Amino acid sequence: MSSSTLLHLLLLSSLLFSCLSNARLDEDDFSYIEGSPNGPENWGNLNPEWKTCGNGMEQSPINLCDGRVIQTPALGKLRTSYQAARATLKNNGHDIMVNFKSDAGSQFINQVQYQLKRIHFHSPSEHALDGERYDLEVQMVHESQDQRRAVTAILFRFGRSDPFLSDLEDFISQISSSEKNEVDAGVVDPRQLLQFDDPAYYRYMGSFTAPPCTEDITWTVIKKLGTVSPKQVLMLKQAVNENAINNARPLQPTNFRSVFYFEQLKSKLGVI
Template sequence: MRSARHLHLPVWALLLLLHFSAFVPGARGQQETDDESEFSYDCGSENGPENWGKIKEEWATCGTGRMQSPIDLSDRHAAQTPNLGYLNHSYRSAKASIVNRGHDIAVTFQGDAGSLWINGTAYHLTQVHWHSPSEHHLNSHQYSLELHMVHLSTENKAAVIGRLYKIGRRDHFLHKLEPYLRRMAGTKEKEENVGVVDPWEARGDGEAYYRYTGSLTTPACGEGVIWTVIKRVATVSTHQLKLLTDAVHDGLEMNARPLQKLNGRDISLFCAHDDHERYYAAADY
């Protein structure tokens, strides 16, 4: 076998290899589908959640996977795991745009918005989006909204931070996006630049978190996703929640995938040791 340093491929051949690498099985397994018009959240319909795995061959994992998300995060099944430690993330402000993807609203970052580090691997923040009501449940309770902060490694592996919201005071991050959401609802624009966005405003407070291995919650439902769901529940106003649902083209009142079976998976729980965190964690129930 010849050493790679002795291979001299012409430029056109390198470009061809790069082109076909996009179609290698699994290369996009942990990326969401770009076209969300082919599935719905209407349970019982031909393209509803229970049938996602039948719509396309590459979506089969949605129906056959054993590590699917979302799940109910139950304290009875979660093992307190102090050695998980505090989340190691370093975010920075970056230019972004707000995008109507048909079934949800997303803020996509156009520059380096920072990373989440897990077991020595850097997962780079690419976008945030919302689901209503929440997809994950906490101790069998479903909340009004869930934010997903999607990170990808250089090997295209995904790590997602989930944050749940109950109705209450307005959310600071969404408040800054309200003018864009109103315009999207009125004009049905698909994308608009929003300038520089600080991801820390989306991340919010709370150190305690659940950790488990699951999947993307939209087709192709790729598995092996590292999920981190913040235990402390944030608040969102009724007005902000309505803006999010009104801005979606499909006029959906909900875009949450139903709960999936745990199938014997481990759920870890990291709890901070200070009284302030324990107080807020307890106050959320």
């Protein structure tokens, strides 16, 4: 073998190793381990496009305190019209995501229609209610025609199995035990997540809870808790990278933001 051929092979090997190393770095570009070099407190320094994670003034998640909310009857009841739709289940290393491939319905906020695009899972919950974090948070991400975004969050405590997750368990197993990171989940029905009648909820302006931590996100956090089995949460944790087993961002400062609250008033005669 000539020296020039050997040099070319070495260069190709070096390039291949570099590409593989960069791929691994991309997969582990940030972590949820506080105190680590790529942990939450350092997200804003890891990538210029993520600087809002470090200097943003309207970051999420936050602690929602009943004693500090503004009762706002004008918000009105949640207006949703979800429907079953085709979806894939994707493991992006940091969390498990339901990605809708057809029309899954929408939510209306201030007369604006927001289409449901995807659903994420975080454990423990990212938001806290009066200082308490729960066992799971499901985040339903919506987008309007003019690219505005809204997220509806439902918090869960341990108890009965959640029917929505029960329907996904086989698919979660597939992306946990094979090299596939995305599988066809068939038809997924988001209505299984919001089975509460006229739930009370919090509303505030915040951000995405993972890089790039984009702000100007309208958050709706349902007050009533759902239930999920420990087995279901364990399955979600086992599917992601080790640095995202507890994939909840630390609570962020409220920074004088207003948090609005709606609850349907009831009298002895029924709903007012």
